[in-house]
Amino acid sequence: MDDNLNTEPVPVLTGCTASGKTGVLFKLKQKYDIEIVSADSRQVYRGLDIGTAKPSSQEQCILPHHLIDIINPDETFSAGMFAREALRLISEIRSRDSIPVIAGGTALYLLALTGGIDPMPSRCSGVREGLETLEREVPGVLYRMLRGLDPPTAFATGCGDIRRQIRALELYALTGSLPAALRKGGDPKLRKMFRIVGIDLPREEHRRRIRSRVSVMIDLGLIDEVQSLLSAGWGRESVLGGTIGYREVLDFLDGRIASIEETTDAISASTWHLARKQKNMFGRIDGISWVEDNQDMIEESLFGEGGF
Numbered sequence: 001m002d003d004n005l006n007t008e009p010v011p012v013l014t015g016c017t018a019s020g021k022t023g024v025l026f027k028l029k030q031k032y033d034i035e036i037v038s039a040d041s042r043q044v045y046r047g048l049d050i051g052t053a054k055p056s057s058q059e060q061c062i063l064p065h066h067l068i069d070i071i072n073p074d075e076t077f078s079a080g081m082f083a084r085e086a087l088r089l090i091s092e093i094r095s096r097d098s099i100p101v102i103a104g105g106t107a108l109y110l111l112a113l114t115g116g117i118d119p120m121p122s123r124c125s126g127v128r129e130g131l132e133t134l135e136r137e138v139p140g141v142l143y144r145m146l147r148g149l150d151p152p153t154a155f156a157t158g159c160g161d162i163r164r165q166i167r168a169l170e171l172y173a174l175t176g177s178l179p180a181a182l183r184k185g186g187d188p189k190l191r192k193m194f195r196i197v198g199i200d201l202p203r204e205e206h207r208r209r210i211r212s213r214v215s216v217m218i219d220l221g222l223i224d225e226v227q228s229l230l231s232a233g234w235g236r237e238s239v240l241g242g243t244i245g246y247r248e249v250l251d252f253l254d255g256r257i258a259s260i261e262e263t264t265d266a267i268s269a270s271t272w273h274l275a276r277k278q279k280n281m282f283g284r285i286d287g288i289s290w291v292e293d294n295q296d297m298i299e300e301s302l303f304g305e306g307g308f
Contacts, residue, residue: 002117008304009192009194009195009231010090010100010101010102010193010194010195011099011100011101011102011194011195011197011303012039012041012101012102012103012110012114012194012195012196012197013025013101013102013103013197013198013199013298013302014029014103014104014105014107014196014198014199014282014288015105015198015199015200015201015277016201016274016278017105017208017210017271017274017275017278018206018210018213018271018275019105019143019199019201019206019209020199020201020209020293020294021103021104021198021199022053022055024293024295025063025101025103025296026062026063026198027242027295028058028101028299028302029062029063030056031299032099032144032303033065033097033098033099034063034098034099034100034101034102035063035064035065035093035098035099035101036063036065036066036098036101036102037065037066037067037084037086037089037090037093037100037101037102037103037108038065038066038068038103038104038108039086039102039103039104039105039110039113040052040065040104040105040106040110041077041082041106041108041109041297042239043067043069043072043104044067044068044069044070044077044244045069045071045072045104045239046069046070046071046072046073047072047073047228047229047234048073048225048229048233048240048243049225049240049247050217050221050222050225051217051222051225051243051244051245051246051249052243052263053213053217053225054068054069054266055068056080060136066089066093066184067082067086067089069083069183070274071236073229073238073240074234074235074237074238074239075237075262076123078122079106079108079109079111079112079117080112081122082106082109082112082113083109083112083113086102086109086113087113093101101110101302102194105278107278107281107282107284107285108281110196110285111275111281111284111285113134113190113194114190114191114193114194114196114286115189115190115191115283116191116284116285116286120286121171121174121175123167123170124170124173124174126206127170127173127174128166128170131166131169131170135162140159142160142162142165142169144163145169146165146168146169147171149172149178150168150172150178150179151166153178153179153247154168191286191287195302196285196287196288196289196303197288197289197290197291197298197302198288198289198291199284199290199292199293199298200290200292201290201292202292202294202295206275207299210239210268210271210272210275211268213266213271214245214264214267214271215264215270217245217267217298218263218264222245222249223249223252223253223260223263225251226240226246226249226250227253229246230250230253235250236250240281244267244270244271244274245267245270245271248263248266248267248270249263251263251266284287289301
């Protein structure tokens with residue numbers, strides 16, 4: 001085994017949605033024996049294919065991808081779970097003399113992997129179910145409990161964010177410590193394990209690519225995909241209801257959006273809004289090297305001038 005595979009930083013390719021990451025990766029595969037560890041919080045879900053721009057089975061035969069199609073639409077996969085699995089896969093991929101490349105635009109996943117946030121206990125279904133039952137029986141009780149235990153966290157979550165209230169109270173139940181006390185600033189040593197490169201696009205070019213990609217998704221059968229997921233029993237209460245592309249198609253199928261053209265407009269607008277939020281989140285990741293969408297520049301930034 002090449003010792004460089006154990007000493008070189010792990011390449012990470014990120015960027016906002018529709019920035020061109022996939023095309024870059026397949027070109028890199030022509031020169032390097034790489035495998036992809038997907039850092040995409042929606043590609044983990046089975047059945048969400050077209051709307052997440054998931055690589056096809058044929059594409060995965062050419063370029064192996066990990067951490068896609070691993071859970072059902074009603075299950076959860078946290079940033080902490082991603083970090084643990086990604087670190088395991090990095091070691092596994094290197095053991096067969098291949099190069100692991102982390103690729104995706106979910107900044108929270110990358111923060112967890114590179115030591116930007118503190119590790120937290122995994123979700124506990126029993127605790128969460130108890131808290132959810134309590135909130136149903138006494139609306140507003142979780143916020144009042146959190147406000148009594150940890151006023152700053154309660155203020156930050158707000159009275160209407162039940163999901164974050166449950167997580168904060170769950171952490172307290174599992175550790176006996178307030179959420180704020182569990183946050184110690186991450187692990188700076190982990191950051192040195194990674195070389196992070198982000199693709200940066202001019203504003204108008206990015207908007208054009210988003211609109212083009214959404215149009216392609218519609219043409220490829222996104223509406224049929226959503227109908228198939230509905231037939232399989234996955235509706236708004238699953239991840240579909242909170243996923244761009246799927247929730248707008250659900251609105252179209254329910255008659256809340258009048259036409260396919262308006263659906264395309266709505267998905268494009270939501271995707272652009274997501275891209276802006278992603279860019280803000282990337283600002284929390286230490287040391288990203290931003291480069292334009294140029295294959296040679298990205299390759300040199302990821303692998304160094306001489307490559308691996």
